[in-house]
Amino acid sequence: MGERYLKSIRLLAECMQGFERLSGQHARACGLTHAQFDIIATLGNTPGMSYKELGERTLITKGTMTGVIERLEQKGLVERTRSSDDKRSWFLRLTKAGERLFDEVFPRVVAGGAAVFAQYDDADFDRLESTLAGLKAVIDAVPQPDNNHR
Amino acid sequence: MGERYLKSIRLLAECMQGFERLSGQHARACGLTHAQFDIIATLGNTPGMSYKELGERTLITKGTMTGVIERLEQKGLVERTRSSDDKRSWFLRLTKAGERLFDEVFPRVVAGGAAVFAQYDDADFDRLESTLAGLKAVIDAVPQPDNNHR
DNA sequence: TATTGTTATACTCTATAACTATA
DNA sequence: TATAGTTATAGAGTATAACAATA
Numbered sequence: 001m002g003e004r005y006l007k008s009i010r011l012l013a014e015c016m017q018g019f020e021r022l023s024g025q026h027a028r029a030c031g032l033t034h035a036q037f038d039i040i041a042t043l044g045n046t047p048g049m050s051y052k053e054l055g056e057r058t059l060i061t062k063g064t065m066t067g068v069i070e071r072l073e074q075k076g077l078v079e080r081t082r083s084s085d086d087k088r089s090w091f092l093r094l095t096k097a098g099e100r101l102f103d104e105v106f107p108r109v110v111a112g113g114a115a116v117f118a119q120y121d122d123a124d125f126d127r128l129e130s131t132l133a134g135l136k137a138v139i140d141a142v143p144q145p146d147n148n149h150r
Numbered sequence: 151m152g153e154r155y156l157k158s159i160r161l162l163a164e165c166m167q168g169f170e171r172l173s174g175q176h177a178r179a180c181g182l183t184h185a186q187f188d189i190i191a192t193l194g195n196t197p198g199m200s201y202k203e204l205g206e207r208t209l210i211t212k213g214t215m216t217g218v219i220e221r222l223e224q225k226g227l228v229e230r231t232r233s234s235d236d237k238r239s240w241f242l243r244l245t246k247a248g249e250r251l252f253d254e255v256f257p258r259v260v261a262g263g264a265a266v267f268a269q270y271d272d273a274d275f276d277r278l279e280s281t282l283a284g285l286k287a288v289i290d291a292v293p294q295p296d297n298n299h300r
Numbered sequence: 301t302a303t304t305g306t307t308a309t310a311c312t313c314t315a316t317a318a319c320t321a322t323a
Numbered sequence: 324t325a326t327a328g329t330t331a332t333a334g335a336g337t338a339t340a341a342c343a344a345t346a
Contacts, residue, residue, distance in 0.1 A: 004275050005267040009169065011282035016166040017209060018289035019159065024209075033312060033337080051328065059167060059174075064313060066329060071312080088322045088327040116288050117155040124284075125154050131281040132161035134274075138266050139168035183314080183335060201305065214336060216306060221335080238304040238345045 012135075019113075026109050030101060031075075035060055035068050040077065040094070044102040048093030050083065077101060162285075169263075176259050180251060181225075185210055185218050190227065190244070194252040198243030200233065227251060 020034075027037035038058045043049070049057075051065050060068060069092065072078045077098035083089040094102060120128070170184075177187035188208045193199070199207075201215050210218060219242065222228045227248035233239040244252060270278070 005263055005270065008267075008275065008278045008282060009263060011279065011286055012162070012165060012169065015162060015282060015285050015289055018286070018292075019162070020209060022292070028338080035313065052326090059170060060313085061315070062328065063316075063330085067313080083327095086323075086327075088320095090328075112292075113155055113159060116292055117158075119288065120155065125158065127277075128158045128281055128285065129161065131278055132158060132165060135165050135278065136161055136168070138269065139165055142168075142172065142262075142266055178315080185336065202303090210336085211338075212305065213307085213339075217336080233304095236304075236346075238343095240305075 022112055022116075023109055026105055026112070030105050035064070036072055039068060039072060040098060040102055041106070043078065043092065043094050043098070044106060046093075048091055050089045050091060052089070054092065072098075172262055172266075173259055176255055176262070180255050185214070186222055189218060189222060190248060190252055191256070193228065193242065193244050193248070194256060196243075198241050200239045200241060202239070204242065222248075 023037070024034065027034060032040065035058075038060070039054065042054060042057050051062060051069070054060070055062055055065055069078060069080070073080070076095055078092055079095045080090040080092045083091045117125075173187070174184065177184060182190065185208075188210070189204060192204060192207050201212060201219070204210070205212055205215055219228060219230070223230070226245055228242055229245045230240040230242050233241045267275075
């Protein structure tokens with residue numbers, strides 16, 4: 001019966017695992033853990049965001065977030081200011097050093113990734129993007145519990 | 151330049167994150183951590199394998215593997231016997247209880263997943279599978295460092 | 301000499317829940 | 324009452340490296 005998708009999930013997991021192996025090298029190379037790398041990558045090329053939003057974009061719960069951000073702050077990679085419209089909330093963004101790290105590391109991840117896709121042409125990308133976008137749409141349609149205070 | 155793939159990677163990561171959120175619920179529901187769940191899922195429906203092979207199929211390094219397996223053994227979910235052909239190596243497999251857990255939990259993951267793909271028809275699956283298989287092929291083509299003794 | 305798995309260390313992440321301050 | 328983030332706790336995962344037994 002409808003279990004054909006198992007193969008797809010396995011493939012998806014294997015692809016992701018492959019990328020994680022690759023990006024994990026970059027993370028460790030610049031002294032970041034997986035979670036820290038995740039935060040830097042999420043904050044990169046954005047004006048910044050709150051803990052809450054960061055928690056939604058990553059799989060890091062709020063209790064953990066405090067510690068992860070603390071360590072990134074100690075490394076001088078992120079800075080936080082109290083949000084002006086909601087005084088309970090922080091506004092988080094990369095520092096200059098954080099941006100430098102992002103600008104230095106991310107292109108290397110990009111270059112590594114680009115090598116992976118060296119043989120892809122526009123049609124291949126069209127297909128990959130639309131297929132994945134479709135998959136993401138059906139996943140997002142499933143109601144998911146709030147990750148931040150289960 | 152060739153950075154079009156970034157969108158694909160982001161999509162891939164978001165899909166995987168969605169699945170991890172879903173499967174994470176099942177894992178916690180049966181008292182397993184992500185790593186433990188990973189092992190059970192990897193051992194399920196196989197005759198068993200060595201630590202080394204498990205390490206290759208998951209992203210768990212050998213130093214960690216000892217501890218993870220230890221806890222699963224304490225829970226009575228896996229059992230190990232010395233390999234007969236290589237006496238340094240263990241042969242690991244699910245116990246009856248481990249198989250029961252796998253048989254009980256995995257179908258629920260399957261059912262949850264099936265709900266995600268309710269609207270997919272054969273053509274959709276064809277497309278998804280071949281797209282992902284192609285992606286996996288290019289990822290696997292990249293030389294990756296040995297995860298087990300970096 | 302190389303490989304399989306163990307042990308040890310130090311740190312980080314995780315789930316959970318009770319808590320403070322603000323909304 | 325609800326929400327944003329903090330703190331505390333106990334357990335688990337992580338990288339790393341030195342080590343034993345076997346190949």
